[in-house]
Amino acid sequence: xxxxxxxxxxxxxxxxxxxxxxxxxxxxxxxxxxxxxxxxxxxxxxxxxxxxxxxxxxxxxxxxxxxxxxxxxxxxxxxxxxxxxxxxxxxxxxxxxxxxxxxxxxxxxxxxxxxxxxxxxxxxxxxxxxxxxxxxxxxxxxxxxxxxxxxxxxxxxxxxxxxxxxxxxxxxxxxxxxxxxxxxxxxxxxxxxxxxxxxxxxxxxxxxxxxxxxxxxxxxxxxxxxxxxxxxxxxxxxxxxxxxxxxxxxxxxxxxx
Amino acid sequence: xxxxxxxxxxxxxxxxxxxxxxxxxxxxxxxxxxxxxxxxxxxxxxxxxxxxxxxxxxxxxxxxxxxxxxxxxxxxxxxxxxxxxxxxxxxxxxxxxxxxxxxxxxxxxxxxxxxxxxxxxxxxxxxxxxxxxxxxxxxxxxxxxxxxxxxxxxxxxxxxxxxxxxxxxxxxxxxxxxxxxxxxxxxxxxxxxxxxxxxxxxxxxxxxxxxxxxxxxxxxxxxxxxxxxxxxxxxxx
Numbered sequence: 001x002x003x004x005x006x007x008x009x010x011x012x013x014x015x016x017x018x019x020x021x022x023x024x025x026x027x028x029x030x031x032x033x034x035x036x037x038x039x040x041x042x043x044x045x046x047x048x049x050x051x052x053x054x055x056x057x058x059x060x061x062x063x064x065x066x067x068x069x070x071x072x073x074x075x076x077x078x079x080x081x082x083x084x085x086x087x088x089x090x091x092x093x094x095x096x097x098x099x100x101x102x103x104x105x106x107x108x109x110x111x112x113x114x115x116x117x118x119x120x121x122x123x124x125x126x127x128x129x130x131x132x133x134x135x136x137x138x139x140x141x142x143x144x145x146x147x148x149x150x151x152x153x154x155x156x157x158x159x160x161x162x163x164x165x166x167x168x169x170x171x172x173x174x175x176x177x178x179x180x181x182x183x184x185x186x187x188x189x190x191x192x193x194x195x196x197x198x199x200x201x202x203x204x205x206x207x208x209x210x211x212x213x214x215x216x217x218x219x220x221x222x223x224x225x226x227x228x229x230x231x232x233x234x235x236x237x238x239x240x241x242x243x244x245x246x247x248x249x250x251x252x253x254x255x256x257x
Numbered sequence: 258x259x260x261x262x263x264x265x266x267x268x269x270x271x272x273x274x275x276x277x278x279x280x281x282x283x284x285x286x287x288x289x290x291x292x293x294x295x296x297x298x299x300x301x302x303x304x305x306x307x308x309x310x311x312x313x314x315x316x317x318x319x320x321x322x323x324x325x326x327x328x329x330x331x332x333x334x335x336x337x338x339x340x341x342x343x344x345x346x347x348x349x350x351x352x353x354x355x356x357x358x359x360x361x362x363x364x365x366x367x368x369x370x371x372x373x374x375x376x377x378x379x380x381x382x383x384x385x386x387x388x389x390x391x392x393x394x395x396x397x398x399x400x401x402x403x404x405x406x407x408x409x410x411x412x413x414x415x416x417x418x419x420x421x422x423x424x425x426x427x428x429x430x431x432x433x434x435x436x437x438x439x440x441x442x443x444x445x446x447x448x449x450x451x452x453x454x455x456x457x458x459x460x461x462x463x464x465x466x467x468x469x470x471x472x473x474x475x476x477x478x479x480x481x482x483x484x485x486x487x488x489x490x491x492x493x494x
Contacts, residue, residue, distance in 0.1 A: 063372055066365040114343035200338040200345070207341065225345045225352075232349065 011197035015121045015190060037117045038125070045107045045119055052106070074102075078243070085247030086254065093250055101243045104129075108189060108235030112228070120238075121189045123182070130182030133246050141253035152256045181245055188238050192231040199224050 019034035056067035064072065078101055082094045104120060111118025119125050141149040153170040154163055203224055206217040293301070306314040328334040467473045 062376065063369060066362065066369075069365045069368055070361075112346065114339050114346050196342060197338065200342040204336075204338040204341045208336075221341070221345065224341075225348050228342070228345045229349045229353070232353075 009201075011194045011201070014117070014193060014197055017122065038119060038122050041107070041110065041117045041119050042125070045103060045110055048106050048110060049102045052102075081240075081244065082247060085244060086251045090250070090254060093247070097243050097247060100129075100133075100246060101239055104185070104242050105236060105239035108239055109232065111189065111193065112232055112235060118189055118193060120185055121193060123186050126182035126186035126189075127179065128182070129242075130180075130185075131178045133181065133249065134178035137246075137249045137253045140250065141256070144254060145256060149253075149256065152252070177249060181242065181249075184245075185238050185242050188234055192234050196224075196227060196231060199227065 017036045017038045019036045020040060021035040023031075023033040025031040052067075053071065056065070056071040058065045058068045075098065078098050079091070079094055082091060082097050086093055107119040107125075110116060111121065141152070145151075153167045153174065155166060155170070158166050199220075203217060203221055206220075207214045303311070303314060306318060308314055308317060325334075329336065468477075
């Protein structure tokens with residue numbers, strides 16, 4: 001018996017981390033090893049990045065393939081970004097930014113494929129990445145400037161009386177980077193996927209209501225398709241923004257304003 | 258719940274399945290009437306199916322339809338909101354692929370051709386440079402026998418120069434000898450002339466000294482007269 005109850009799953013269900021394979025052992029405090037959808041898609045992302053580079057490597061041929069040209073263009077863009085943001089003397093950070101960009105962009109784009117999982121919609125991944133970048137940048141600043149790194153928290157020309165207040169503000173601002181970088185990526189990806197999930201749920205209901213409604217639903221479906229395109233664009237833009245901000249943080253650590 | 262949702266959608270789709278193709282067929286046939294004939298359209302649709310043989314194409318279509326029907330009927334696949342998302346995703350991917358694919362492909366092909374052109378021209382320039390070098394070097398292919406000949410000539414020249422020098426030295430020595438001998442000859446001749454002059458002078462002086470003696474002149478005169486007499490007696494004069 002088919003009833004007509006309107007039942008919609010939570011659009012946030014798609015972000016749940018569920019284990020595919022579990023391995024429990026009563027050792028080391030109930031040792032638990034699981035392959036979750038997050039882990040699987042992180043592995044898929046890594047293999048996609050590696051596969052893309054293996055394919056685009058074109059067997060070391062001198063004449064590039066179409067894949068090679070695309071990858072060379074991407075490399076040139078990231079290289080230009082690093083030169084512009086961090087400076088021509090700090091191109092040593094290009095491999096890091098390049099790897100970061102490709103991991104984030106492939107994870108984002110891979111998440112747009114239906115029935116899949118978006119790695120960057122996991123707060124653990126997004127915040128984990130940003131916190132690790134924050135820690136790395138801080139260690140970089142301390143290693144370059146030593147104790148003088150803390151001058152970063154006192155803007156030049158600050159009156160002595162305002163120093164405690166400004167140091168507090170600057171410190172909070174600096175610490176907020178660890179969260180803001182990841183939350184920006186996480187929030188954008190979650191928002192986009194949630195919106196698409198909600199809209200697709202409504203559209204599915206409308207498509208299956210009747211032929212007339214289904215035909216009329218093609219109009220909002222066109223908008224929905226455009227939103228999917230927008231979400232793909234957001235995937236690219238957020239990866240770019242993530243890397244630009246990482247470059248900016250590295251530059252701050254190197255030059256201290 | 259999703260299975261119910263799928264079943265309901267399948268039933269609603271099944272009831273109106275006869276009407277749907279007709280509704281969709283009219284605009285599509287109108288749309289393509291001015292572009293393709295029905296035969297060409299049918300052929301392009303058949304060609305769009307993978308594999309080359311008509312039998313395998315038919316089998317593939319039938320099997321695909323059967324598998325899809327079986328998957329949907331047994332709820333292996335449930336058409337739900339994810340299906341809508343999938344359709345939208347593939348539409349946008351196809352649209353992006355069609356709009357970006359061809360320009361990118363042409364740009365990439367041009368780029369590849371440009372690199373190929375650069376490499377081919379470099380190869381041709383290298384080949385021509387090598388050929389030119391081979392040609393210039395081939396002009397020196399006789400350099401070994403020529404050098405041997407030059408060496409032989411040089412050796413002969415040295416030998417001749419040596420002989421010439423030896424002969425010149427010998428000539429010089431002989432000339433020196435001749436001049437020395439000539440000088441000796443001249444000296445001896447001069448000595449002889451001087452001796453003759455001195456002898457003549459001494460003889461003349463002796464004769465004059467003897468002639469200055471009256472006894473001698475008398476004796477000489479007597480001897481001369483005696484010889485004249487003797488000759489006259491002999492009737493020699």
